Structure formats: structure tokens, C-alpha cells
Amino acid sequence: MITVSIMLATIMQVLDTTIANVALPSMQGSLGAAQDTITWVLTSYIVAAAIATPVTGWMAERIGRKRLFLTSVAGFTVASLLCGLAGSLTEMVIYRLFQGLFGAALVPLSQAVLLDINPRERHGQAMAMWGAGIMVGPIAGPTLGGWLTDSFDWRWVFYINLPVGILAFLGILAFLPETGKRIRRFDFFGFAMLGLAIGAFQMMLDRGEQLDWFSSREILLETALATGCLWVFVVHTMTAKSATGRDTFIDPKIFADRNFVTGLLFIFIVGIILLATMALLPPMLQNLLGYPTVTTGLVLAPRGVGTMISMILVGRLMHRIDARILIFGGLMLTTWSLWLMTGFTIEMGERSILISGVIQGLGLGLVFVPLSTLAFATLEARFRTDATSLFSLTRNLGSSVGISMVMTLLAQNTQVNHAVLAEHVTPFNPMLDGRLADITDLSAVASLNAEVTRQAMMIAYLDDFKLMMFVALLAVPMLLLLRNPRRSPGPDAHAAALD
8 A cells, every 4th residue: 555655656756757748739829928938837847846856864863764755745735726727828837847846756765665665576666666766757748638638628637637646645644654764964165056957957958959059158157057067066065074073965875886886877778768769759650650649649558568568577576687787778769769760651541650669668677676685785775865866867967968968969950861851852963864954833832842851850760769779789898887786796795685
């Protein structure tokens, strides 16, 4: 019952990172917002959640994990109700800000609770269940959001959280045991530097494409602020403890664990591949292949099915097979799926999309569960809540970087490809047999230009898929940095064996 309750809360929060995307056009008309301002509905949520995530560990120790969980679920649910009732863009942005602040703790808390309530030999199965909610949420979000918007109203994208949030709150209240509290000094300076770095970085990624990146003073300022604050935070974290004897916002001993640091690098890459690919596929299917919203969701659904299957299997295989072998297999399957996607065409049928989606779902599931287990396998239990918040933060940052990267390259490569293709679409090209010589109708010329743009955009999508394939391959050598605690000769392995 603890697992069911906390997973309800987790899935509710993860769904909200993507479910509102498809409802933006409807919100824009209802709230009277402009094209360049409606995106603040997404930006406010992402930035607030990113800044609030690292403070989860301190809050859990200060007021207790159960009380923080209940506060987060209640606040998120109330904020969802207010988002549905919003009558202006200003109200919506404020309520989404609160939604991000309250929801930030749900994912790291759920991971920490599952690791604590399960013995070490069942951590693989626990992470399989947790990972299923984390990874299926972004996949199902656009489909559910599109269906609710088409069938009811965009406000139901937020109202759907009410019954889920109430059930999660009651379940956590009834079944989750309270943990001990520890008075831990709050390092306000460290938190401020990290919060400013994360907030500026997220703003830079979210607004970069709209403002033409580094040709904009705002983007340059945000980049400088993110870099400077991160540098100050790192120096402060590494030196303040020895200089003053006071606790820092994040204990630097966490980063002495090789598995955890490698896990952070890996989950950053997983975040890039998972959400970047999901950000590309729906607009490609709808804009280039002409799929309606519901059909797009149905075609992408097998990706989530593949993820669920692999997570169920890997949860049972974790104690039999070296986790690094499972991660390697998952990376290879993910690479294979992305290679298949580089062969997509505008005239293809649904079969190619379904096959590549299932393979990619299987691969990401094989990576996510062993990685989530190994990252915490050798880490001291007292660091677990801080570590899970950093794990979630890094995954979210990877997702933001991936989406910004592929969307920017998509726009730039579409223009480049259009110019290259247009060079050959002339009456003087012998391959066209003079078929363009008699075209004088402006509507015919416009139709021809639209087709050139369509083909150029498809090539740009294929370039993005190829880039994701290379990103997955580049992650393979990092497997050498991970160690399996059952086979490691160090003291951590002996402690794990005694457990």
C-alpha cells in the first residue's frame, strides 16, 4: 500500500511535465495570451521544479519525510485545481509556479522511500516499479493531454490530478511510517548559488531558440549567471566544511562514491534520449505524416509497453545477471532503435514506428532500472534523500538539454536542407525534364515550396535521430566506471554482503 500510494503521487507529478504541452494552443485562445508568452506556462513549472528539487533532502530531515510527502501532495493537488480555474495568463503562470515548487519533492522522495522499505536484494524490483512510473509518464502525457483537450476541455488536463492526488494523500497518511528528524543547518548561501545556477540554466535552455541563442543579451546574461553561480557553489561546497566546520547544502562526501557520480552522468544521457525523442516524434507524425492527435498517441503507446515489459523482466534478472551487462544490452537496443529511426520516410506506414518504438522502450527500460539500483548500491543510507533529489535533478536537466538541442538543430537543419534542395528544383535541372518550365501559377509555386520544406524538415528529423544514436553509443564506455557491489573487493561490498 505504501508503494501504491507513493507511485500514484509520482506518476501524477511526472505526467504534468508533458501533459500540458498539447493543451497550449487551447490555453492560448482561452487566456488571451500571445504565442511568445504562453510558453511561460511550461517555463514557470520547469524552472520552479528544478530550483526546489535539491532542497528535498534538507526538508525531509528537518520536518520528516512523511510530513514533507503529505505537504507536497496536498500543495500539488491544490495548485492543479487552481490551474484549472485560472482565468488569465498571470494566474496560470503563478499557479504553475506553485505546482512546480510542491511537485519537485515527489519523485526523489518516492525513490528514497522505495529503497528504504525494501531489502537490498529487492532493490532491483523496487526500482523497476519506480522506473515504470517515471518513464511511462512522459510517454503517456501527450496522449492523455490530447484526449482530454479534444474530448472535454484543456482545464481537465489539471482537474485529472484531483482524484489521484486525494487517493495518494490518504494512502500516504494511512500507511507511510514517519522517519526520524535531524536538525541540520540550512546553508542558505549554497542553496542560493545552486538555485540561481539551475534557474538561469533552465531559462537559457527554454528561451534560447526563441531568442536566437547567443545573439541575445538575455541568453548571454543567463549563461554567465549559471556558469558563475555554479562555480561559486562548487568551490563553497568543497571548502566551507573544512574552513568553518558548518554543514554545506550538499555534503561533498556524496560525490566520493564512484557509482553515484557515474550514475548521474548516465541518467543525464538517459534524460536526453528519452524526452528529446518524445519531443520529436509527435510533431513529426502530426505535421509531416498527417496523423491526428489520438492516432499519434496510439502509435507511440507501444513504446511505453516495451518499457513496462523490460522493467518487469529486469527487476527479476537483477540478482542473477551483472547489472552492467543489462545496461550494455539496453544501450545497444536503444542505439538500434535510433538507427532504425534514421530510415524513416514521409511515405512510411505505422509498422516502422511501432517496431522502433517497442525496441527503444525495451532498451531504455533495461538501462533505467539497473542504473537506478547501481547508483545507490554503494552509497551510505544517510545520503539517500539528498542523492535521490540530485538524481532527479540531473535527469530533468538532461531532458531540458536534449529537448533544446534537438529543437534548435531541427530548425537550423530545416533551413539548410531547404536551401540545398531548392538549388536543384529549377527549370534547368535535366533530371526534371523541363517539367518546371511551364509553372507560372503562384499557387503551384507555393505548393512546390511547401513540399520542399516538408522534405527538408524530414531530413532534419533524421539528423536529430542520428545524433541521439551517437549520444547513446558514447555512453557505453562509462560502463567501465560502474562497479557491481557483489563482486567488488572493497569494504562497501562486504557491508552489502552482510546485509
